[in-house]
Amino acid sequence: GENVEQHPSTLSVQEGDSAVIKCTYSDSASNYFPWYKQELGKRPQLIIDIRSNVGEKKDQRIAVTLNKTAKHFSLHITETQPEDSAVYFCAANERGSNYKLTFGKGTLLTVNP
Amino acid sequence: DADVTQTPRNRITKTGKRIMLECSQTKGHDRMYWYRQDPGLGLRLIYYSFDVKDINKGEISDGYSVSRQAQAKFSLSLESAIPNQTALYFCATSDSGLSYEQYFGPGTRLTVT
Numbered sequence: 007g008e009n010v011e012q013h014p015s016t017l018s019v020q021e022g023d024s025a026v027i028k029c030t031y032s033d034s035a036s037n038y039f040p041w042y043k044q045e046l047g048k049r050p051q052l053i054i055d056i057r058s059n060v061g062e063k064k065d066q067r068i069a070v071t072l073n074k075t076a077k078h079f080s081l082h083i084t085e086t087q088p089e090d091s092a093v094y095f096c097a098a099n100e101r102g103s104n105y106k107l108t109f110g111k112g113t114l115l116t117v118n119p
Numbered sequence: 120d121a122d123v124t125q126t127p128r129n130r131i132t133k134t135g136k137r138i139m140l141e142c143s144q145t146k147g148h149d150r151m152y153w154y155r156q157d158p159g160l161g162l163r164l165i166y167y168s169f170d171v172k173d174i175n176k177g178e179i180s181d182g183y184s185v186s187r188q189a190q191a192k193f194s195l196s197l198e199s200a201i202p203n204q205t206a207l208y209f210c211a212t213s214d215s216g217l218s219y220e221q222y223f224g225p226g227t228r229l230t231v232t
Contacts, residue, residue: 007178015159038219049209049223050162095161104219105150105169108178111161 008033008100012110020118025086027113029096030078038099039072039079040107045092053094054081086117121146123224125210131230132200140195140227142210151193152211152221153177153185162209168193169215200231 009032019025031039040055056063056070056079063070067086072079083090093112100106123144132138142151153165164177166185174185182204186194197204210224 012161040220049225051223052220055220099219104215105167105213106164106177107221108164109162111159 008036008098008108010096010098010108010110012096012113014113015111016114016116018116018118019086021086021088023086025083025090025115025117027081027094027096027115028078029080029098029110030076031098031108032077033098033100034077035102036098036100037102038104039070040097041068041070041081042095042097042109043092044095044112050095083115086115088117088119091115091117123210123212123222125208125224125227127227128225129228131232133232134201136200138197138200138229140208140210140229142193142195142224144191144210144212144222144224146212146214146222148212148214148222149190150213150215151187152213153183153193153195154209154211154223155179156207156209156226165195165208197229197231200229202231205229205231 012029037058042050043053044050056072067084069082093114095112096110097107126141152167154162156162163179168174168187171187184196208227211221213221
């Protein structure tokens, strides 16, 4: 099955700096790559996703890039704010399915004021 | 607002007891999932269901069973709880259409003593 590796496991940045979280996947048939944000004590929520027919997608301060050849994708957060502090999970769909996601182990991002 | 709900939100039980976690949704989605979250291990899929007659094992189904009582209800049972099943359990839903997004419930924190 799919294997998703996520790095780093923890990341601490100063407010206003950028943060980058990277993921690799193993299944060449994967074509959907979402990112979920989980604030402390809350449920995971989708913040951005990308499909394999595009290389980059942006939504205000967050962006995701995808390199299908290298099988890796990254989350970029610019101008970080304290409310960006959370655990971020990447995921990839298994065998190109629209239902089965394999998640990375998560990155705890701390934004220091 | 359409939502995914879980009961109970917290539960402490003893080794060997049978316990059921319940999930309900008003999103009208046909697909439902149960995940387990452990610190440092991300979200791992236990079971998933496409409809009341279609239930599938996920990555870590041993020691768990499920029941899809209706399109809107999906229950997870631990037949004989053991301490290493102590974890945060999330239910999620998705639609079978073009959107691959999964919507998570608020979670159930289960402690097995």
